[in-house]
Amino acid sequence: MDIENGSQMIAALHVSDLSIARGERRLFAGLSFALAAGEAAQLTGANGAGKTSLLRAVAGLLRPDAGEVLFEGADGPLDAGTARSTGVQMLAHQEGFRPGRTARAELDFQARWFGARAEAVTAAARRLDLTPLLDLEVRVLSAGQRRRLALASLVAANRPLWLLDEPLAPLDARRRAQAAGIMAEHLNAGGLILAAVHDPLPVAAREIVVGAAA
Amino acid sequence: MDIENGSQMIAALHVSDLSIARGERRLFAGLSFALAAGEAAQLTGANGAGKTSLLRAVAGLLRPDAGEVLFEGADGPLDAGTARSTGVQMLAHQEGFRPGRTARAELDFQARWFGARAEAVTAAARRLDLTPLLDLEVRVLSAGQRRRLALASLVAANRPLWLLDEPLAPLDARRRAQAAGIMAEHLNAGGLILAAVHDPLPVAAREIVVGAAA
Amino acid sequence: MSALLLLYRRELALLWAGGGGPLLACGFALAVTAALPLAIGSEPVRLVPIAAGATWIVLALASLLSLERLFERDHEDGALDLLALGPLTLEAAFAVKTAAQWTAVGLPLALAAPVAALSLGLDPGLAPLTAGAAALAGLGFAAVGALAAALSLGSKRGGLLVAVIALPLYAPPVIFGAGAVTAAQQGSAPGPALALLAAYALCACALTPFAGGAAIRNAQG
Amino acid sequence: MSALLLLYRRELALLWAGGGGPLLACGFALAVTAALPLAIGSEPVRLVPIAAGATWIVLALASLLSLERLFERDHEDGALDLLALGPLTLEAAFAVKTAAQWTAVGLPLALAAPVAALSLGLDPGLAPLTAGAAALAGLGFAAVGALAAALSLGSKRGGLLVAVIALPLYAPPVIFGAGAVTAAQQGSAPGPALALLAAYALCACALTPFAGGAAIRNAQG
């Protein structure tokens, strides 16, 4: 389960002096941090502080007001566009599954869209015990089952930088432990994790406070 | 903040021998429990065990396979239709807000639809510190802010039986404490709470295990 | 009573500000009417005989377009569950939604209909008749259209399924409505066709809430 | 390459099984064609002259109907964010969606078009021309329709807004397409109109991805 892609691989993320405004409101300003391969960071802060917005800015889905998001490969800086289109995957509140399609079709598309091979998809589904659920429509899955489907796509595609928005909330205790294992494995393989959380991440992770304090 | 409506008020909920099937699958069978005024119960169980389905069956949104859901008023059994249309409110994953409308419009409609008076709505919004957010579109609220909006509608309408589906997950620590206070107050005033949770409720609550064990 | 009004005001606001809106419905109707002569040529001999019929088809299409959202959005974001737990029965809620759809889309279209028809060469004297008949037909469209929307809830097909279900039910108002105007155009009495139109609209309003309530309940599972 | 194919297959599956589907689009087109004489009278003298034009309007409407969902559902359930993080640029993703829309809706409609036109009394000899022109026009409809759908993303108005944006852009293919068939009907050469139609479709395909990509990026905020 090593992360491939050689020099294209993201070895570090630098966020420097970032400031984000929504509407007329500035959420935070001057936020800087760095994240290296094998490291996890958890974003904490009050509701509405801007954790989700920060994740979206790192993913390039939201234009920051000021400051920069830089990606670094093994051999030096990476072009942000390339880094994002080959090295970043995001798990948001909205997992991006179409309710009317089968879990199999959606997992298959999502994982392969992010670069997974077919065997990796099957293996990930098996790992997360999704096999008996794959023929169900996404619509009928329970909240936790749906989240597991999203985790399976992360595992299968195995991109280096994972952006996770409250990843564990809908999971039961057993699945939380399993997700912790998956995250630890990802970090060991040289991955990076940036997660917005209200309950602490179950892996060693630096805390980054978003909001007033930043 | 007493719950009104005299004899129409739900004094107890009886679930007897309930069994629910989805698709070709039976989720659980023979589940029985009772909940009296002032009591809270938390539904626990693995992902996909049927907690959400049970809440929907109590709300009358899902037809159970077998068994019954009975409501009891101060003076004896209540008609299920009346009990539901005057005494039950549900907070689901999907809060039921229309993303394109303002928080004010949506809170106002939802709370008053469930029977709140206008002053109660304003008071609830103030209590949950929503006043500065009311003119924003629901779409732009953060996950926690949205959940607070839903809590405000519960508080304002103040119906006796609250059905809550993982109510605290997206809230920050301070808001969780506040929500705990709100729930305790509801129970003290003679309300009933049935909540599906993965993390224990912050009020004294009986545990009901849903799924294989039931 | 106040619950009816509350829901009606919400639905009206949704239809007015969002999800369609009378301006857009009328804009659509007028744009299609304007495109018609482009496609079939603008000689009056071609246009005048079809003025009434084309107007009614355009009306039917315009009322079709915003229907899909009448229940689907509520279903997806969970608001339909709230409606089911509220003070009204689902049948009453369905009727309120129908009424709102008529007010927000049907009535404005009834005002646009004479404009469309006149631009296709209809005799100006028939404008009031056209507007009245369009208002009646709009009531029928709203009722059976809302039923189609409720029935196709939770389906994978959405908009076009609504259209396919509504189409056979839209045929009578189109026939009677266009028939009334055409009859007047040809000098005979529009009365009988109008009476049939009114009967259809009223029956639809009286009966669809029951079917619609069942359909919604069914979609909620 | 394989990413293009992957996305294309997904879009096709979505359009085919859900969100419209060629069967429903064709069904709609044929049903509207069937309703047309119902409203405007069935005498051949009335129908034949408008056969070509009416067919094209019906085509335009049928291609309009499933458009709204092309991006909106993806936007709402977060899939558009996934698309933005994937191996293709948003411009390429837009082009793939256009292609899928054309395959799933445009081409089947091109097969339905001659049927509709013949039922309105078109000369059977003109069926191949009608189908070919409809396929070309469908390409134009798909491209500018997708742009309209992308532009109206995140608006509160949805379906009708798409229609109102798309309709003026649909006028040229309707005019040229109906013009080509009408020309052939009247014995003159359909060539010039067809050339204009092809030019429009190709320009639309070449230019809309840039505007569309920008529109999507803008909607993501």
Add this chain to the structure above:
Amino acid sequence: MFGLANPERFMRFSAPLVGPLWLAAGLLLAVGGWLSLTAPPDYQQGDSVRIMFVHVPAASLGLTAYAALGVSCLFSLVWRHPLADAAARAAAVPGAAFTGLALITGAIWGKPMWGVWWTWGDARLVSVLVLFLFYLAWLALRSAIEDEARAARAAAVLGLVGLINLPIVKFSVDWWNTLHQPASLLRADGPAMTAAYLTPLLTMMAAYGVLFAAVWITGIRTEVLSRRLRTLRARRAMEV
């Protein structure tokens, strides 16, 4: 009738019927076809009168099948009869086919008789088209919802609504002035037709009727069997 509520009992009861019904349908079609072809040509219509032997039973069965569908929908919705949805489903496709056939043969017949293939002024023709569209809408709705139970109930509501159209089709010729032939078979004062045409027509009616019964029962059986298969699969998926 209610005795067959149980799918098991229905399967047992219907198993010996399927073969004979298909056989009878084949025989009756053959005999009816022969009778139709050997009937004397009409003094006015010539040979085109033979279209009647295809058209009239098709139209009649199109209506009957919708009635079967509608009643099945009623049972499915009100009494939750476990076979009713399968019955409705199995009636829809042949019903649509018969109605389509009536439309096509009617149009072919209309050309020599009325000078036009189709006319929109005729209430019977239009209401039959609406009936056909109802069939299509029903099939589209039934297949567009993934959840079987939900799809069945939604389709049942639509099927009931569509029943309103049946009397309109049936009595359109009496209520409105139409081009179309008024009823000449099912009339209070007995059939108004010579025996030379009545015999082949009645034979063909019987043939279509038995054919529909055969298709219908076979369809219900297939539906029940495939439902059993689905349940088995689901159970196996649970065990894994």
